[in-house]
Amino acid sequence: MENHYMKKLLSIALFSVILSGCVYSSNYESGTIIDETKVQGIVKGKTSEQQIVQWFGEPQFKTVLNDRDTKYVYTHTESSASAQAFTMNTTMSSKQTTLDILVRDGVVLNFALQKSDMAPKMTHNTKF
16 A cells, blocks of 8 residues: 555656646747848948848838938847746747838938847736
């Protein structure tokens, strides 16, 4: 009888260890991957609108500001989240890269590359 009790206790302990090690994760990516070596190749007053589209593709946003100026916006977002099954410990991270380009008369007038860690608001409430 004692042997049966020990086997049951060992099985429960083993199951708890296995369950606590299960981690569920998710990754999300959207937008255009921005090649920073190509960004370094942009020369104000020299790089053409056609070169920009050739290097980075069509932008997420293209705004015609007036008959001479057009704004191109490229954005890339990477996010990941994970949750541990038994403890429900959760983690989440998100990074965004944005490239803004101002084109005047078909040539780059100005540009800016911004990288940021986005801090999502997350609520966690576990009751046992």
